[in-house]
Amino acid sequence: MKYKYLTEDIIQKIEECRGRFPLKEQCIIPALHHILDKHRDIVPEAVIELSDYLKVPVSHIEGIVTFYDMFRHRKNAKNHIRICRNLPCHLANFHSLLEKIKEKTGADVGRSSSDGLWYIELVECIGSCGIAPAFLVNDDLYDGSKIKTEEDLEKILSKYR
Ligand code: FES
Known part of the structure; x- marks a missing residue:
């Protein structure tokens, strides 16, 4: 071939x-x-x-x-995670959230995970600054400030595996 x-x-x-x-x-x-x-x-x-x-x-x-x-964007993974990077989310430490998500999914910004389950994209304000750092998994909105432990994140991600 x-x-x-x-x-x-x-x-x-x-x-x-x-x-x-x-x-x-x-x-x-x-x-x-x-x-x-x-x-x-x-x-x-x-x-x-x-x-x-x-x-x-x-x-x-x-x-x-x-x-x-x-x-x-090569986002043909099963799940599309969008993390807001604008100022309110930036100040609310979206970076730390991003690192946790990267570690847990094996995906990176602009790159799908090798298992094809996850794709991560940084986006502009998603109109949810009140729950900064805000992120979406597909169409579901989450409050990143509530993610304190690995288990908190796993609880969310496990719904989409
Ligand atoms: S700045 Fe992040 S949701 Fe508005």
Whole structure:
């Protein structure tokens, strides 16, 4: 097998796309969706493989990946944790909360955990400054100041595993 990320099924879908559209560039976005669906991330090697397969410059594909939010944030993990970093949350020590969450989930800001369960994003004010540092797990809002121990955090995260 020549490619690690462009698996047979992805190549088949790309070929189906190419049968429908006259330009190979029209299949870049569908191909990136297939890669994201299958691998939960678009790593640089996948971009290189797609470039090689479609004979489109890497810079062109990377430009698409970085332009579109859905690809740039690479948030195809099962759960999306958003932590507010604006001033009230900053003053309420969102950093300490972030470190706890990183440690507990194995994810990092902008990177999914290797088990595909978690993705962490720092966001602007989520309108909940009264409970700073505020964070969301998917659509559920939490008061970070109530997280004093590892068990407090585990109680929340265990609902989403
Ligand atoms: S500043 Fe963090 S929720 Fe408003």
